[in-house]
Amino acid sequence: MAHQMLRVHLVDDDYLVRLGMERLFEGLSHIELESVSSTGDAAIKDALALAPDVVLMETMVRNVDGVRAVQEITTRAPQVKVAMLSSATTFDVMCDAYRAGAVSYLSKYSVSSDLGSAIRMIHRGESIFSMPPELERFPVPTEPEDSxxxxxxxxxxxxxxxxxxxxxxxxxxxxxxxxxxxxxxxxxxxxxxxxxxxxxxxxxxxxxxxxxxxxxxx
Structure with a gap:
């Protein structure tokens, strides 16, 4: 039985990061890095046109920020699963990404060894919550009254x-x-x-x- 080829769209405005990610994908079986965008507005356009299985979205991109791009994609193409991919962020951005429709939150520090497994899990509908090291030490925001x-x-x-x-x-x-x-x-x-x-x-x-x-x- 042939395995389904998973199609991935990467969004990142850092050329070196894109190059490194492209090399990671070269070693993955049944997963194809189909397309790459460097800005938020291009990410929205490409995701809607190509309908990839998974979008890996950097939080900080130009023109339209990552969170807004996630909301636009998941609203207009709910079948596309979007995961945030970040090297540095804040707890509030992580929460905003979830509210915008991101199904997972991946740290760039942790994807190098298990990127293929993470993408397969995301495609199956599972959520991955992976905080970058600096966020694990980030003080938990306090609220006037707990929910x-x-x-x-x-x-x-x-x-x-x-x-x-x-x-x-x-x-x-x-x-x-x-x-x-x-x-x-x-x-x-x-x-x-x-x-x-x-x-x-x-x-x-x-x-x-x-x-x-x-x-x-x-």
């Missing part, structure tokens, strides 16, 4: 909070299961249960709430 969901997260059992802490660091279900010495199915079921109890629609939103609740890996 109801954040209050519930703070009251979760120790095991559930450990799962969420690993989730905020971008760990996969398999990695979380190995660290906690439980099955991958158990982790998946527990995350699904937590999302249902909090009425959140995905791993990214759940991870954002967990960070707001102060639940992160030490």
């Amino acid at each position: 109801f969901e954040v209050q519930l997260i703070k009251r979760l059992p120790t095991r559930d909070r450990a799962i969420l802490a690993a989730l905020t660091a971008g760990r996969t279900n398999a990695q979380i299961a190995g660290a906690l010495h439980v099955s991958e199915a158990t982790v998946k079921a527990q995350i699904t249960k937590i999302m249902a109890n909090l009425n959140v629609g995905g791993r990214v939103q759940l991870a954002v709430l967990a960070v707001r609740a102060g639940i992160t890996l030490p």
Whole structure:
């Protein structure tokens, strides 16, 4: 049975970064870097015209910034999955990207070794929440009053909070299961249960709430 070729569109205005990413794609099987844009407006135009499977969008691009471009693409072409790709950002930008429709948030520091796996997961509908090193040390924003969901997260059992802490660091279900010495199915079921109890629609939103609740890996 032939494997489906996944088509990817890259958006980044740094020539050296684009060159490095293109070389990473050369070593991936069944994944094609079909097109590249260097500005936000070009990214919107190309994504709508080509309808790639996955768009990797740098947050800081010219003409139209990355978050606005994500919103435009996901609104007009909801079948296209967009993941933010960033080397440096703030927690607020990460949240804005999620609200704009980004399904995942990838750090440029972490994609070199597992880019192919990440793209396949994103295409399957999974979310990856991978914070760059400087954001992992970024102080969690405080709010005048915690939301109801954040209050519930703070009251979760120790095991559930450990799962969420690993989730905020971008760990996969398999990695979380190995660290906690439980099955991958158990982790998946527990995350699904937590999302249902909090009425959140995905791993990214759940991870954002967990960070707001102060639940992160030490």
